[in-house]
Amino acid sequence: MEKVTVRAASSLRGAVTVPGDKSISHRALILSSQARGESRISGLSQGEDVRDTARALRALGVPSGRWGDEPYTLSGMGPGGWKEPSDVLDFGNSGTGVRLMAGMLAAHPFFSVLSGDRYLRRRPMRRIVDPLKLMGASIEGRQKGNFLPLAVAGGELQGISCRTPVASAQIKSAIILAGLLGRGTTEVTEPAPSRDHTERMLRYLGVELEEEGRTVRLRGGQEWEAKDILVPGDPSSAAFLLAAALVIPGSEVTVRGVCVNGTRTGFFDILGEMGADISFAGRREVCGEPVADITARSCSLKGVSVPPSLVPRAIDEFPILAAIALFAEGETVISGAEELRVKESDRIRTMASELGRIGGRVKEREGGLVIAGGDRLTTASCGSHGDHRVAMALAVAGCAVRGGLTVEDTTCVKTSFPTFWQTLEGLGGKVDHGRSVPDGRDGQA
Ligand code: S3P
Numbered sequence: 001m002e003k004v005t006v007r008a009a010s011s012l013r014g015a016v017t018v019p020g021d022k023s024i025s026h027r028a029l030i031l032s033s034q035a036r037g038e039s040r041i042s043g044l045s046q047g048e049d050v051r052d053t054a055r056a057l058r059a060l061g062v063p064s065g066r067w068g069d070e071p072y073t074l075s076g077m078g079p080g081g082w083k084e085p086s087d088v089l090d091f092g093n094s095g096t097g098v099r100l101m102a103g104m105l106a107a108h109p110f111f112s113v114l115s116g117d118r119y120l121r122r123r124p125m126r127r128i129v130d131p132l133k134l135m136g137a138s139i140e141g142r143q144k145g146n147f148l149p150l151a152v153a154g155g156e157l158q159g160i161s162c163r164t165p166v167a168s169a170q171i172k173s174a175i176i177l178a179g180l181l182g183r184g185t186t187e188v189t190e191p192a193p194s195r196d197h198t199e200r201m202l203r204y205l206g207v208e209l210e211e212e213g214r215t216v217r218l219r220g221g222q223e224w225e226a227k228d229i230l231v232p233g234d235p236s237s238a239a240f241l242l243a244a245a246l247v248i249p250g251s252e253v254t255v256r257g258v259c260v261n262g263t264r265t266g267f268f269d270i271l272g273e274m275g276a277d278i279s280f281a282g283r284r285e286v287c288g289e290p291v292a293d294i295t296a297r298s299c300s301l302k303g304v305s306v307p308p309s310l311v312p313r314a315i316d317e318f319p320i321l322a323a324i325a326l327f328a329e330g331e332t333v334i335s336g337a338e339e340l341r342v343k344e345s346d347r348i349r350t351m352a353s354e355l356g357r358i359g360g361r362v363k364e365r366e367g368g369l370v371i372a373g374g375d376r377l378t379t380a381s382c383g384s385h386g387d388h389r390v391a392m393a394l395a396v397a398g399c400a401v402r403g404g405l406t407v408e409d410t411t412c413v414k415t416s417f418p419t420f421w422q423t424l425e426g427l428g429g430k431v432d433h434g435r436s437v438p439d440g441r442d443g444q445a
Helices: 022-032 048-059 095-105 126-134 169-181 197-204 235-247 266-273 308-325 338-342 347-357 388-399 411-415 420-426
Strands: 003-007 013-016 036-042 072-077 111-115 138-141 147-153 161-163 185-189 209-212 215-219 252-259 277-286 289-297 331-334 361-365 368-372 381-383 405-408 430-433
Touching: 003 388, 013 420, 022 036, 022 048, 022 072, 022 095, 022 169, 022 197, 048 095, 048 411, 095 111, 095 126, 095 147, 095 169, 126 138, 126 169, 169 185, 169 197, 169 215, 197 209, 235 252, 235 266, 235 277, 235 289, 235 308, 235 388, 235 420, 266 277, 266 308, 308 331, 308 338, 308 347, 308 368, 308 388, 338 347, 347 361, 347 368, 347 381, 347 388, 388 405, 388 411, 388 420, 420 430
Parallel strands: 013 252, 161 185, 381 405
Antiparallel strands: 003 405, 003 430, 036 072, 111 147, 138 147, 185 215, 209 215, 252 289, 277 289, 331 368, 361 368
């Protein structure tokens, strides 16, 4: 099993870019595969999650260039144009890939089986299966359709009007994409706004859709022409490097070309509340998404109470928030974040247990965490639980703990940020592959 030891860095300095946004990359591939004509996608995430979606599309008959080509090219087959796959579609670790693709597969008149790795097979699917069934889809899966593998016998779908039980872009997008290939109008209303990349990309591609408050409405049967797409940097990957700069004295890190869509910037708002020295420059728009260069400088942080209303806008950043809250003065309280329990790991449990190993006082609550800042931290070996964001959050904590920290099982980092370790080293981080920290040494930085 791969492991990495991160030792206390003296400072992190420099300007870098991060991989293309994972959410936007999935949508770029999926929507281009059903466009009319050839698309060139630049800046596509090279993470395994996105590669698994690209593989699934190839298995559905979509002609495409070589993985790793820049730009990545693929020939659209028109709406509803995918072909029956001859084998199980394996989505690896990717909830976004499997849920969005399930929405579209439900509208294709053929049989498909969707599965994934042992972590993805534990994540709930009824949240998309139920609305897709209401639209007329025939889908079976383990435990009454709640777990992969899912078997989809696709066919003609009818638009619905529905309310999602939680703010989730994956649920919303699965329904919108199914509705796009179905008959009539589909309308989805969310309890709170989730990320809106599907809506933005559809509009960029010329698909008509209406947004009214927390409701999205679109007419099925629309067609769209292929367009070149440039994917901006992933704010959820940039978050690790910027957070590291905040807690390592003497640091200044700029991440260029980051997507700053307001449905994704909750973490930066929380950092602002914590007193972080963080600034945005060069605001521009790329393919319907706002982009900026973000700079973070080391400073002292204070604990905060994160209001539940902010949770959907920061949903992927709670592992890194929990890690840096250890270095803040006072308590950080996260609540209303039950959704964290059904991510790549149960992120409430995994962050409480792993930060506890280095001496962090972190209390687990049903819907969140209470993290005491300013403690003496010790060097230790921690586990990723197969979760890329847990692994990277622990690595950032390791940069600021004297004696460092070992992260066990780091292969998962490749799902979203395959160049994470090199980027961290390039900024001045001290990274040892395959070695462990000596146990039990006092590691307070
Ligand atoms: C994503 C939506 C979020 C997020 C995930 C990516 C997307 O999940 O956690 O990493 O691309 O739509 P939910 O929509 O289930 O909250």
